[in-house]
Amino acid sequence: MNILLLGSGGREHALAWKLVQSPLCGRLWAAPGNPGIAQDATCVSLDAADHAAVIAFCEEKTIGLVVIGPEAPLVDGLADSLRDKGFAVFGPSQAAAQLEGSKGFTKDLCARANIPTGGYVRVSSEADGIAALEKFGAPVVVKADGLAAGKGVTVAMTMAEAEDAVRDIFAGRFGEAGAEAVIEEFLEGEEASFFALTDGATIVAFASAQDHKRVGDGDTGPNTGGMGAYSPAPVLTPVLEAEAMTRIIAPTVKTLADEGMPYSGVLFLGLMLTRDGPKLIEYNCRFGDPECQVMMMRLESDLVELLHACAENRLGAIQPPRFSDQTALTVVMATRGYPGTPDKGGAIDGLAAAEAEGAKVFHAGTALKDGRLVASGGRVLNVTACGASVSEAQHRAYAAVDAISFPTGFCRRDIGWREAARESSVV
Ligand code: AMP
Ligand code: GLY
Helix, strand or coil, X not given: CEEEEEECCHHXXXXXXXXXXXXXXXXXXXXXXXXXXXXXXXXXXXXXXXHHHHHHHHHHCCEEEEEECCHHHHHCCHHHHHHHCXXXXXXXXXXXXXXXXXXXXXXXXXXXXXXXXXXXXXXCCHHHHHHHHHHHCCCEEEEECCCCCCCXXXXXXXXXXXXXXXXXXXXXXXXXXXXXXXXXXXXXXXXXXXXXXXXXXXXXXXXXXXXXXXXXXXXXXXXXXXXXXXXXXXXXXXXXXXXXXXXXXXXXHHHHHHCCCCCCXXXXXXXXXXXXXXXXXXXXCCCCCCHHHHHHHHECCCHHHHHHHHHCCCXXXXXXXXXXXXXXXXXXXXECCCCCCCCCCCEXXXXXXXXXXXXXXXXXXXXXXXXXXXXXXXXXXXXXXXXXXXXXXHHHHHHHHCCCECCCEXXXXXXXXXXXXXXXXXX
């Protein structure tokens, strides 16, 4: 079966790497891809916003499965356009992708389905936003409603900071994504991510992971798309996972199906493990980046079979996904300036030496310039390794990082620190 994969990040490199391992995979195309993805797929320049062009490509190449990596084309309805033409697509419809595309939509759904999450108020003006802050008091969380490239959330420790965040949103800082906002109760606890596959009826657990959102060691500095991750996240125990399945995921899938917008694809839950159990912070309608990279390292099942079954509403008829017991850990190497304006063009060497250390290096923002690998985006490489524990995987991943020469790059040196500390305290 020929497959088209959309996207160009480390997540898509990990998906491409796993898709081509399947005996079911015929020709793999990636749009637009990156130099790492080009090792596994044929990269083509297709604009995901041009639905007619994507459909024409799929018809010409007899594509049997389209895998949509990032959220923007999903929220833009690309899966619907392709399904209307009869193509099998991994990824939710535009209606179901509102789970990520509108924070207010998700909060209202949680309220209707009695799903544990923080208290909230939806507001559509600065005055209403400022009034709503009073209801919670600081600390409080202010969120632009729509997609804001991970920058639309302010966890405000003071009322002044919260008021500034509300003013920013309604002054148009996030454009249309800030036409509405959500004011939300601050939740305390440790964060973890959980992933499940669903075809709208059957739900299967995928895996857990923990991300490191802040740019600096010790979780300091501004938020990023994620500076590293590991999987599984033992903090999400089997009991907590089961609770997330029954109290959060199952009612979400059922409510969306009952309301005529069945969800098909991967559900990515951002959870806060509070004293009252797991609460939903947010939903994403895609695999996490860099969480996908660590989950693909551990996945033993055939990814094409899983994603195709999801797309064809027959997830219940195949074996659920199997994972290795090993821990996988990835360290993101970013280019100087990230998450602000990244310093592009810096040379990168030593990837073969890093992989000789037993790691797998997924490409994110890389490009080839005069035959040389250079940085072309904020997050550049995902140096990924496995081990019997987080500490072992961490050790191997950093040995590989140290084999890479990337003078304009940087990385956190403490990915996995929470779990590594727990491991060293249990002797
Ligand atoms: P989101 O984009 O909704 O995942 O929010 C980004 C980050 O803000 C999350 O990963 C949390 O660290 C934090 N956050 C969001 N909502 C809350 C909340 N209600 N309480 C505490 N922290 C939150
Ligand atoms: N790493 C977080 C995300 O993909 O949204």
